[in-house]
Amino acid sequence: MKAIVLYSSRTGNTQKVAAAIRQGLPADTPCLPVSEAPASLAAYDCVFLGYWVDRGLPDAAAKAVLATLTNTHVALFGTLGANPDSEHGQMCVEHGNELVPKICHLAGSFLCQGAVDPKVIEMMYKQFPMGHPHGKSAARDALHAEAAKHPDGDDLARATQFAATVWRQIQE
Ligand SMILES: Cc1cc2nc3c(=O)[nH]c(=O)nc-3n(C[C@H](O)[C@H](O)[C@H](O)COP(=O)(O)O)c2cc1C
Incomplete structure (x- = not known):
């Protein structure tokens, strides 16, 4: 095999x-x-x-x-x-x-x-308004901070x- x-x-x-x-x-x-x-x-x-x-x-x-x-x-x-x-x-x-x-x-x-590419996060935060699932929020920041460890x-x-x-x- x-x-x-x-x-x-x-x-x-x-x-x-x-x-x-x-x-x-x-x-x-x-x-x-x-x-x-x-x-x-x-x-x-x-x-x-x-x-x-x-x-x-x-x-x-x-x-x-x-x-x-x-x-x-x-x-x-x-x-x-x-x-x-x-x-x-x-x-x-x-x-x-x-x-x-x-x-x-x-x-x-x-x-x-x-980890999500910080440039992609920045782009998404610019593209999507606050309140949008991909926009900047405490939950989104926490997800990216956790992902950064992996x-x-x-x-x-x-x-x-x-x-x-x-x-x-x-x-x-
Ligand atoms: C264009 C793009 C789209 C992505 N879409 C998703 C997604 O739908 N769901 C998700 O959980 N992560 C998404 N991610 C995050 C990546 O899947 C994640 O950071 C992955 O670990 C990158 O792997 P790599 O370092 O091998 O390229 C996306 C990233 C990019 C750049």
Whole structure:
């Protein structure tokens, strides 16, 4: 059995989680940005595909690779600014899962919080008025302050554990 880890990361959060995912897999498992994905992924029994959440969905680069997969097993992982346990977080998990081609078996999904680019926060606060869900508010500031601490050591340990569990299960 062979696995490969592919990820899309704009500001580095998902890249960190990808490295942690790889730690849970056999030592010779490649870990590459989607831009460097091999032309054919046919040699791999399981693709671990990482994305950052862009307006509730996997980002475009990850989505493009996801649509081409025909591998037996696909495991998704990703990062987002919101708490993954929130309603929005759960919806993001579902949206990602729904994009896995029906020909593949979804072996699992893992999302954790990731710092939001301060430039993007500034832009949103300028674009949206106070009172708008994306406008500046105490709750929004608190969400961004919490996100700024992630992915943390606990997130990365859970990512490694997730990968190890998926790997064990698909071999049973
Ligand atoms: C254009 C844009 C859209 C985003 N949309 C969402 C979103 O819908 N929900 C969310 O929780 N986080 C959203 N985020 C936050 C990112 O998903 C989060 O910061 C992620 O960890 C970035 O990962 P990266 O460092 O690997 O690029 C968005 C960020 C950007 C730049």
